[in-house]
Amino acid sequence: MGADDKLSGVTTPDAPFLHAARREPTPYTPVWLMRQAGRYLPEYRALRERHGFLELCKHPDAAAEVTLQPVERLGVDAAILFADILLLVEPLGVGLEFTKGEGPVIRRPVRTEAQVAGLTPIDVEAAVPFVFEAARRVRAALGGRVPLIGFAGAPFTVASYVVEGGPSRDYLHTKRLMYEAPEAWSRLMAILVDATARYLNGQLAAGAQAVQLFDSWVGVLGPEDYRAFVLPHMRELFRALAPGAPVIHFGTGTAALLPLMRAAGGDVIGLDWRVDLDAGWAAAGHDRAVQGNLDPAVLLARPAYIRQRVKDVLDRAGGRPGHIFNLGHGVLQQTPVEHVQALVELVHEMSAR
Amino acid sequence: MGADDKLSGVTTPDAPFLHAARREPTPYTPVWLMRQAGRYLPEYRALRERHGFLELCKHPDAAAEVTLQPVERLGVDAAILFADILLLVEPLGVGLEFTKGEGPVIRRPVRTEAQVAGLTPIDVEAAVPFVFEAARRVRAALGGRVPLIGFAGAPFTVASYVVEGGPSRDYLHTKRLMYEAPEAWSRLMAILVDATARYLNGQLAAGAQAVQLFDSWVGVLGPEDYRAFVLPHMRELFRALAPGAPVIHFGTGTAALLPLMRAAGGDVIGLDWRVDLDAGWAAAGHDRAVQGNLDPAVLLARPAYIRQRVKDVLDRAGGRPGHIFNLGHGVLQQTPVEHVQALVELVHEMSAR
Numbered sequence: 001m002g003a004d005d006k007l008s009g010v011t012t013p014d015a016p017f018l019h020a021a022r023r024e025p026t027p028y029t030p031v032w033l034m035r036q037a038g039r040y041l042p043e044y045r046a047l048r049e050r051h052g053f054l055e056l057c058k059h060p061d062a063a064a065e066v067t068l069q070p071v072e073r074l075g076v077d078a079a080i081l082f083a084d085i086l087l088l089v090e091p092l093g094v095g096l097e098f099t100k101g102e103g104p105v106i107r108r109p110v111r112t113e114a115q116v117a118g119l120t121p122i123d124v125e126a127a128v129p130f131v132f133e134a135a136r137r138v139r140a141a142l143g144g145r146v147p148l149i150g151f152a153g154a155p156f157t158v159a160s161y162v163v164e165g166g167p168s169r170d171y172l173h174t175k176r177l178m179y180e181a182p183e184a185w186s187r188l189m190a191i192l193v194d195a196t197a198r199y200l201n202g203q204l205a206a207g208a209q210a211v212q213l214f215d216s217w218v219g220v221l222g223p224e225d226y227r228a229f230v231l232p233h234m235r236e237l238f239r240a241l242a243p244g245a246p247v248i249h250f251g252t253g254t255a256a257l258l259p260l261m262r263a264a265g266g267d268v269i270g271l272d273w274r275v276d277l278d279a280g281w282a283a284a285g286h287d288r289a290v291q292g293n294l295d296p297a298v299l300l301a302r303p304a305y306i307r308q309r310v311k312d313v314l315d316r317a318g319g320r321p322g323h324i325f326n327l328g329h330g331v332l333q334q335t336p337v338e339h340v341q342a343l344v345e346l347v348h349e350m351s352a353r
Numbered sequence: 354m355g356a357d358d359k360l361s362g363v364t365t366p367d368a369p370f371l372h373a374a375r376r377e378p379t380p381y382t383p384v385w386l387m388r389q390a391g392r393y394l395p396e397y398r399a400l401r402e403r404h405g406f407l408e409l410c411k412h413p414d415a416a417a418e419v420t421l422q423p424v425e426r427l428g429v430d431a432a433i434l435f436a437d438i439l440l441l442v443e444p445l446g447v448g449l450e451f452t453k454g455e456g457p458v459i460r461r462p463v464r465t466e467a468q469v470a471g472l473t474p475i476d477v478e479a480a481v482p483f484v485f486e487a488a489r490r491v492r493a494a495l496g497g498r499v500p501l502i503g504f505a506g507a508p509f510t511v512a513s514y515v516v517e518g519g520p521s522r523d524y525l526h527t528k529r530l531m532y533e534a535p536e537a538w539s540r541l542m543a544i545l546v547d548a549t550a551r552y553l554n555g556q557l558a559a560g561a562q563a564v565q566l567f568d569s570w571v572g573v574l575g576p577e578d579y580r581a582f583v584l585p586h587m588r589e590l591f592r593a594l595a596p597g598a599p600v601i602h603f604g605t606g607t608a609a610l611l612p613l614m615r616a617a618g619g620d621v622i623g624l625d626w627r628v629d630l631d632a633g634w635a636a637a638g639h640d641r642a643v644q645g646n647l648d649p650a651v652l653l654a655r656p657a658y659i660r661q662r663v664k665d666v667l668d669r670a671g672g673r674p675g676h677i678f679n680l681g682h683g684v685l686q687q688t689p690v691e692h693v694q695a696l697v698e699l700v701h702e703m704s705a706r
Contacts, residue, residue, distance in 0.1 A: 172650055172687065179654035219606075222626040222648055222681070224665055253572075255608035256628040273575040275609040295575055297525055301532035312577055328575070334525065 012209065015147045017078040021210060021246035021268050023289050023322035029314065029351035030077035031344055032149070034250075035330030036070035037082050040337055043069050053098045057083055063134035064141055071146060073337070074344045077324075078147050078210070079138060081203065083131050085153025085214055088199055089162055089192075091127045092119055102166075109165035111173050116184040122195035124202060131199075132206040139207030150208030152199050154215030154251070155192035155237065156230045162188070171220045178229045189233040197240035204245050211241070212248035212270070215261075216329075219253020219272075226260050238265030248291055252329050258283035273328030277316040281323075289322035294343075296327045299335045303342045310346045319353065365562065368500045370431040374563060374599035374621050376642050376675035382667065382704035383430035384697055385502070387603075388683030389423035390435050393690055396422050406451045410436055416487035417494060424499060426690070427697045430677075431500050431563070432491060434556065436484050438506025438567055439514060441552055442545075444480045445472055447515055455519075462518035464526050469537040475548035477555060484552075485559040492560030503561030505552050507568030507604070508545035508590065509583045515541070524573045531582045542586040550593035557598050564594070565601035565623070568614075569682075572606020572625075579613050591618030601644055605682055611636035626681030630669035634676075642675035647696075649680045652688045656695045663699045672706065 012018065016030035038044055044066060047056065056062045066082040086104050090096050095107025110116055139148050153161075161167075163174045178185045200211045218230065241247060249261055250270025261269060262285050269284035271277060271292035281290045298309045310325075317323040325347045331340060365371065369379035391397055397419060400409065409415045419435040439457050443449050448460025463469055492501050506514075514520075516527045531538045553564045571583065594600060602614055603623025614622060615638050622637035624630060624645035634643045651662045663678075670676035678700045684693060 170650065170685065172653060172685065175648070175650040176653050179651065179658050219627065222646075223629045223632075224662070225648070253606055253627065256632065274572065274606065276576045279576075279609065293575075295528070295578070297523065297528040298532065300525060300529050305532050309577070332523065332525065 012144050012147045015077065015209075017147050017324060018209065018246065020322055020324045021248070021289050025321045025353075027353055028348050029317065029323055029325050031325035031347040032076040032078040032080065033070070033074075033327055033331050033340065033343075034080075036074065036076060036080065036340075037066045038331055039333035040331050040335040040340065041069055041073065042337065043073070053084070057087060058130045060130050060133040060137050063130070064137040067134070067138045067148075068141060071142070074341055075348075076146065076344055078149050079142060080149040080151060080212070081131065081135055081138060081208065083128075083134070083151070085151070085158060085216075086161060087128050087131065088122060088124070088152065088195055089158060091122050092162065094162055104161065104166065106161060106165045109173070110162050110188065111177060113181045113184040116177075116181075116188050119188065119191055121191055124195050124198040128199065128202075132202050135203050135206035135208050147209040148207060149210045149212055149248075150200060150203030151212040151214060152196045152203075154213045154218065154249075155189050155196055155233055156221075157215050157217045157251075158192050158196070159185075159188050160217050160220075171217070175225070178225065182229070185229060186233075189229075190236075193233050193237045193240070197237055201240075201242045204242050208245070210246045210248065212250055213237075213266070215249070215251040218251040218257065221257070223256055223260060226257050231260055231264050234261075234264035246289075250291065255280070255283075262288060268324060270326070271328065277313050277323075278318070281317070281320075286320075289324065290317075291324040291326045293326070293328045296329055296332045296335070299327075299332070299339045299343060303339065303346075306339060306343060307346055307350075310343065310350060314347070314351055319351075325351070365497050365500045368430065368562075370500050370677060371562065371599065373675055373677045374601070374642050378674045378706075380706060381701050382670065382676055382678050384678035384700040385429040385431040385433065386423070386427075386680055386684050386693065386696075387433075389427065389429060389433065389693075390419045391684055392686035393684050393688040393693065394422055394426065395690065396426070406437070410440060411483045413483050413486040413490050416483070417490040420487070420491045420501075421494060424495070427694055428701075429499065429697055431502050432495060433502040433504060433565070434484070434488055434491060434561065436487070436504070438504070438511060438569075440481055440484065441475060441477070441505065441548055442511060442515055444475050445515065457514065457519065459514060459518045462526070463515050463541065464530060466534045466537040469530075469534075469541050472541065472544055474544055477548050477551040481552065481555075485555050488556050488559035488561050500562040501560060502563045502565055502601075503553060503556030504565040504567060505549045505556075507566045507571065507602075508542050508549055508586055509574075510568050510570045510604075511545050511549075512538075512541050513570050513573075524570070528578070531578065535582070538582060539586075542582075543589075546586050546590045546593070550590055554593075554595045557595050561598070563599040563601065565603055566590075566619070568602070568604040571604040571610065574610070576609055576613060579610055584613055584617050587614075587617035599642075603644065608633070608636075612638075615641060621677060623679070624681065630666050630676075631671070634670070634673075639673075642677065643670075644677040644679045646679070646681045649682055649685045649688070652680075652685070652692045652696060656692065656699075659692060659696060660699055660703075663696065663703060667700070667704055672704075678704070
């Protein structure tokens with residue numbers, strides 16, 4: 001990787017995370033957690049008392065500090081860049097805001113063919129220079145301790161926010177656009193595919209050593225919808241990514257979509273908790289690595305119970321090379337930080353080979 | 354069936370719905386729709402302008418009228434009793450209310466071991482006599498045109514309302530109770546299993562010719578949770594149901610749970626839209642009938658597109674005896690009534706053998 005050359009001395013050639021992503025044997029199962037930098041961490045809450053969410057995202061020093069917090073605290077096997085999947089769509093002029101408690105809101109959702117026709121391609125370098133700068137600083141600050149993962153929202157999930165205006169129960173505006181105006185839908189997806197590829201390639205050039213695509217809400221679609229309205233665009237996106245660094249392809253509620261996600265692409269398929277890890281791996285294919293898949297709610301329970309459920313996930317992985325331990329979705333903000341620390345220790349201890 | 358003897362002359366021995374539920378050949382694929390009596394129907398909205406939701410449920414004449422509305426309007430192959438899955442828990446004293454727009458709210462949710470210990474068994478006959486009376490009136494009014502389906506919420510889904518207090522995003526109170534107080538969870542489930550069995554058997558005795566268990570939210574659980582916290586209770590429930598009438602076992606987000614739902618019981622396994630019907634049938638087992646599974650959002654699209662998607666579902670069923678056409682979940686209130694009419698006609702026309 002080009003970035004590794006420029007940052008010689010801070011590469012991580014022996015990182016279990018990178019080996020597992022390539023299905024190579026590792027001395028123990030590597031573990032990191034989606035949303036490992038977040039509200040459950042006292043040091044994150046302390047920063048958030050003084051700074052807004054977007055403010056943290058847009059200041060590379062702050063974003064780098066947040067990115068490193070869980071690495072220091074938890075001993076996880078990878079860092080993931082602190083950012084938000086919607087930063088990329090700010091230039092679309094849809095009125096993106098992060099409201100307190102509510103999460104992201106898009107004030108001017110894009111729902112009609114005319115509205116889609118009015119969109120212009122996203123100038124990624126102008127939109128998110130701070131993300132690339134944060135990646136450079138984190139990579140330098142990590143000093144080779146663990147690899148850095150970059151990420152983006154997958155086009156369907158980002159499109160669903162742009163169309164709905166926020167989280168949705170039924171995604172009816174999105175589905176109506178797909179069914180009633182398939183060409184407009186394709187144009188919206190094409191704009192996002194192009195921007196997402198540039199965004200991820202920019203993160204890789206800035207020092208990320210792997211990237212994850214979060215198709216968090218794609219599980220609202222049936223397989224027929226995925227085939228018609230998502231798969232061709234995802235293939236396009238995977239083709240446009242710089243070769244070399246592992247790509248993790250994640251969604252939730254995807255038990256029936258895994259063979260299609262596999263067909264779309266990804267070196268590592270992320271599994272949510274609603275599928276047994278062994279069944280999910282079989283569906284994703286044993287020629288791929290998998291990441292997952294403990295229910296985040298299990299971390300609310302006592303460590304003795306957490307141990308039992310970690311064992312179940314590890315047993316289902318069966319020691320086969322290519323398993324990266326993670327939750328099935330992000331860490332819940334109600335999670336006791338000691339339980340998260342216990343989880344990382346349990347995974348390392350129980351998987352030691 | 355006892356009820357059939359008492360109501361001789363109004364039986365429906367040739368009903369395609371009942372034949373399909375028993376995997377016997379039918380001249381066309383029978384179709385009914387979850388929430389076929391609901392807000393998308395002008396005649397239902399007219400009634401609701403004058404009466405509250407609970408008022409309709411509790412007056413057998415009104416409930417019977419609502420039950421019959423879609424039979425008259427749509428030509429569906431079954432009627433489903435108008436009621437709500439939470440009526441059964443009113444006697445628990447949890448403060449059940451149906452608020453405008455928000456749906457059901459439980460003012461005093463049950464979240465602790467002490468709160469569960471304070472619950473007493475539900476006196477079903479005293480709690481829902483109006484449901485049984487409505488079933489008798491509907492059965493008589495149908496005059497044998499189509500069979501009558503009774504229903505109940507499955508214990509997990511009802512318990513999740515009782516514990517959360519309403520719909521939930523993450524079901525954390527429910528999962529915490531399961532993980533941290535498994536004996537209290539079992540007691541809550543046992544109370545609901547007992548009441549649900551009495552409730553469904555009462556509906557069958559009052560004239561229902563099949564029943565459906567709605568485990569609508571069970572898809573928030575991973576398979577390991579289902580095995581430990583749901584499966585034993587569901588087995589108990591299926592064992593307690595009066596033999597003879599077909600039982601439909603339905604949930605959403607269940608792609609990975611279908612083999613376990615099959616193991617729990619049910620003559621017909623209900624599939625939501627997030628699985629291909631052929632794959633779902635294979636997972637549920639070809640020794641069961643299946644029901645489903647068009648995405649309700651498809652009914653927002655033009656009839657030409659609806660036709661294409663109906664064809665896909667029918668093609669995947671492949672004309673095999675044992676398919677009951679339905680949506681993957683309830684009719685959305687935004688659905689044009691003409692699209693629902695078109696759907697029923699399309700299914701009958703395209704499946705004619």
